Amino acid sequence: MIPPYRFEPDRSAASLQEEFGALDPASETGVVVTIAGRMMLRRVQGKLAFATLQDGSGRVQLFAPSATTPRFDALCDRSLGDWLGVTGEVMTTRRGELSVRVDDWVLLAEARRPFPDKWHGISDPDTRFRQRYVDLWVSDDERAILRARSTVVSSMRRWLDDRAFVEVETPVFHPIPGGALAKPFTTHHNALDLDLFLRIAPELYLKRLVVGGFERVYEIARVFRNEGLSPRHNPEFTMIELYQAYADYGDMMVLVEELVAHLARELHGTTVLTYPDRDGVGRELDLSPPWRRATLVELVEEHAGVRVDLDTPIDALRRVCADHGVKVDESWGPGKLLLELYEKTTEHALWGPIFVCDYPKEVSPLARSHRSEPGMAERFEGIVAGRELCNAFSELVDPDEQRARFEEQVSHRDAGDDEAMVVDADYLRALDFGLPPTGGLGIGVDRLVMLLTGATAIRDVILFPTLRPEPNDG
RNA sequence: GCGCCUCUAGCUCAAUGGCAGAGCAACGGACUCUUAAUCCGCAGGUUCUGGGUUCGAAUCCCAGGGGGCGCACCA
Numbered sequence: 332m333i334p335p336y337r338f339e340p341d342r343s344a345a346s347l348q349e350e351f352g353a354l355d356p357a358s359e360t361g362v363v364v365t366i367a368g369r370m371m372l373r374r375v376q377g378k379l380a381f382a383t384l385q386d387g388s389g390r391v392q393l394f395a396p397s398a399t400t401p402r403f404d405a406l407c408d409r410s411l412g413d414w415l416g417v418t419g420e421v422m423t424t425r426r427g428e429l430s431v432r433v434d435d436w437v438l439l440a441e442a443r444r445p446f447p448d449k450w451h452g453i454s455d456p457d458t459r460f461r462q463r464y465v466d467l468w469v470s471d472d473e474r475a476i477l478r479a480r481s482t483v484v485s486s487m488r489r490w491l492d493d494r495a496f497v498e499v500e501t502p503v504f505h506p507i508p509g510g511a512l513a514k515p516f517t518t519h520h521n522a523l524d525l526d527l528f529l530r531i532a533p534e535l536y537l538k539r540l541v542v543g544g545f546e547r548v549y550e551i552a553r554v555f556r557n558e559g560l561s562p563r564h565n566p567e568f569t570m571i572e573l574y575q576a577y578a579d580y581g582d583m584m585v586l587v588e589e590l591v592a593h594l595a596r597e598l599h600g601t602t603v604l605t606y607p608d609r610d611g612v613g614r615e616l617d618l619s620p621p622w623r624r625a626t627l628v629e630l631v632e633e634h635a636g637v638r639v640d641l642d643t644p645i646d647a648l649r650r651v652c653a654d655h656g657v658k659v660d661e662s663w664g665p666g667k668l669l670l671e672l673y674e675k676t677t678e679h680a681l682w683g684p685i686f687v688c689d690y691p692k693e694v695s696p697l698a699r700s701h702r703s704e705p706g707m708a709e710r711f712e713g714i715v716a717g718r719e720l721c722n723a724f725s726e727l728v729d730p731d732e733q734r735a736r737f738e739e740q741v742s743h744r745d746a747g748d749d750e751a752m753v754v755d756a757d758y759l760r761a762l763d764f765g766l767p768p769t770g771g772l773g774i775g776v777d778r779l780v781m782l783l784t785g786a787t788a789i790r791d792v793i794l795f796p797t798l799r800p801e802p803n804d805g
Numbered sequence: 806g807c808g809c810c811u812c813u814a815g816c817u818c819a820a821u822g823g824c825a826g827a828g829c830a831a832c833g834g835a836c837u838c839u840u841a842a843u844c845c846g847c848a849g850g851u852u853c854u855g856g857g858u859u860c861g862a863a864u865c866c867c868a869g870g871g872g873g874c875g876c877a878c879c880a
Contacts, residue, residue: 357838372840379837396837411830425838448816448829450841455812457872469816513879558879559806568880719880750878775880789880799871 334439338416340367345388347421348429356427365418366391366431367439369468372449375407381430384415385468393417394430401435411449412442412468460796473791479598480780480792484551486597487571487776490590496547496573501536503529503553509758510534510697512750514557516566529555533572534697534771538726539761541574541769549573551776562788563718566797569776574726578770580709583723584686587713587772588620591684591720591779598783606716607787614682616716616782622684624711627673630687635676641665641691641706648672662746666691666706683714696736696752698724716782723772730762 342350342364351360368386370393375381378397383390393415397403409415419434447453452469459466459473467474488498506525508515510532518527533552540548551571558564575582592602595618602619625633632638637651648668652659657671669691681687689701690710698708709725727733734754743751780792790796 372842374839374842375836376839376842377836379839381839381842383840392840394838398837424840426840428838428840430838445815445830448841450829451817454817455872457812458816460872511880554880556879559877561879562874564879570880722880773880778880801871 334441335416335437338367338437338439339365340386340416341365343388344368344384344386344391347391347431348389351421351423351429354423354427354429356423357425358423360421362421363419363434364421364431365416367414367416369442370409370411370413370415371446371468373407373409373411380407381424384417384431392424392428392430393433394419394422394424395433400433406433406436409438410442410445412444412446414439414442456790457798460790460798461801463795476780476784476786476791477794479784482598483594483780483783484776486594487590488551490593491549491573494547496549496575497545499537499540499545499548499550501530501533501540501550501552503555505530507753507755509752509755511554511556512696512752514750516555516557531556532570532773534773535755535758537572537574538766538769538771539758541576542761542764542766546576547574560797562790563778563781565777565789565793568789568793570773571776572771572773574769574771576767576769579725579768580688580711580723580770583770583772584622584624584711584713585620586770587686587721587723587774588618588622588684591713591715592618592620594779595783604783604785606782606785608682609679609717611787614716616682616684618684618715622686622713624686624688626689627669627677627687628689630677630681631669631673633677634680635672639669639672641669662743664693666693670694678714678719679717681714682717684720685714686711687714692736693739695724696740697727697733699727699729700732718778718782719775720778720782721772721774723770726766726769726771728762728766728768730759733762734759 344366347364366384366386368384370382371385372383373380380395382393384393395403395406400406416437416439417431417433419432422432423429447465447469453459453466504527506527508528508531511534513531515528515531518529520527531554533550537548537550549571551569553567553569555567558566560566595602595604602617604616604618605613606616608614628640635655639648639651643665645665648665649659652668652672655672655676657675659668688711689704689707692700692706692708695708695710698710701707701709711723712719713721727736737752737754740752741754744753777789777792781787781789784792786792
């Protein structure tokens with residue numbers, strides 16, 4: 332049997348359930364519909380057969396009496412997993428199950444390999460991620476999560492578009508990696524005989540666009556960082572970065588809390604979610620604005636029980652760090668020490684949502700100096716469910732200061748820090764043309780989706796997570 | 806990169822040093838209202854790979870491979 336080249340279903344399983352869900356048992360409607368999907372279950376009972384057809388929207392039962400079903404035996408012999416196209420009358424069985432009587436059917440595609448156990452599905456994570464095409468058919472939860480991702484991204488786009496943000500695409504190949512502190516992947520362009528880096532962040536290009544007159548821009552950017560894998564890290568992941576001229580980091584806080592609350596409402600109809608804590612116990616999370624705002628220094632005092640800041644003598648600061656189990660590096664300045672202390676003692680203890688405000692300039696090379704706190708930058712991170720969700724600043728707009736910050740980064744690089752930045756001369760030239768006061772924001776999209784769907788592994792929100800290739804062909 | 810755990814039939818899992826098994830799927834049969842259909846029958850294996858210990862290894866040991874988790878790094 333050669334499968335047809337096209338087929339034209341006029342209903343989905345879900346639309347049938349919606350349209351005919353209220354029928355009494357043993358009803359006939361006289362309505363003939365055409366549907367298509369995979370046969371997931373089958374119950375053949377001699378001269379009467381039932382099957383469960385699943386399409387992208389859901390499931391509906393097929394009802395096939397031998398007396399009226401064309402090629403009845405052939406239908407019963409089809410494998411679970413086969414794609415069928417079915418035309419027939421909408422009806423309900425004596426038990427009341429909504430069904431399509433098979434008045435005609437066609438094989439659309441054969442499943443030559445057996446589908447996994449119809450009840451247990453696939454449990455081996457390796458198989459699930461390698462054979463996502465099977466996992467998606469078999470696991471309702473996984474399908475729901477990945478659809479939710481789509482919903483979140485499109486809601487986010489709509490929300491930003493409604494606020495006059497312009498979506499752009501900037502290069503993935505960067506001659507100079509920049510915009511974040513991370514190890515890049517490298518590649519090579521043959522014709523130009525040029526080494527290129529896969530971007531670790533779109534930041535510096537987006538700010539060039541603000542210089543160029545795009546007052547509100549965003550990019551949903553796949554970025555690449557050459558780091559280890561974990562339940563929360565995939566080497567390629569998606570971030571959204573946005574920049575708003577004339578705004579500062581306070582404006583970004585308002586934007587984040589409103590955006591995230593909006594997305595939660597779009598997806599769940601509420602801003603109150605439950606997410607597993609570190610022990611896997613569901614814990615409530617209320618995303619409704621306003622989120623708490625506190626400075627990093629205040630929070631360290633709250634959680635580590637010591638008041639330290641950038642004026643604390645460096646020896647005392649080193650001692651406090653060591654007391655809290657931070658492995659101190661001699662080259663670190665007070666800013667790095669403070670950040671490490673925060674990460675060790677405080678970050679994981681926060682549940683949020685909370686904005687941790689005012690990070691040391693030393694560890695924030697692209698953020699503008701704080702208007703009133705010497706040594707600090709106007710930067711915040713949003714912590715939700717104990718994890719960093721976003722990172723934002725009042726952008727550093729002064730070319731001379733930016734040059735000095737880059738050069739400081741270069742000195743770190745020379746001291747062996749291969750995640751430190753390098754000088755991007757063209758970016759400095761762009762700043763010379765004038766970057767207006769600008770608020771910038773980056774949100775980890777994968778982690779945002781995890782938060783909103785309750786997923787605890789980043790692999791669950793990425794369709795095809797990075798895996799080592801199979802040793803031989805499956 | 807380091808540590809711990811894991812890998813048995815297409816899928817989900819048993820067998821803890823003594824004949825490799827069950828359910829589902831597949832295959833053959835019965836069955837006109839089932840819905841994880843049921844019933845009868847039949848078949849299915851490089852126990853991840855390679856070494857070793859042992860009378861005997863899925864099981865213990867060593868090495869390698871895939872995966873998971875933790876640490877490190879980060880978002």
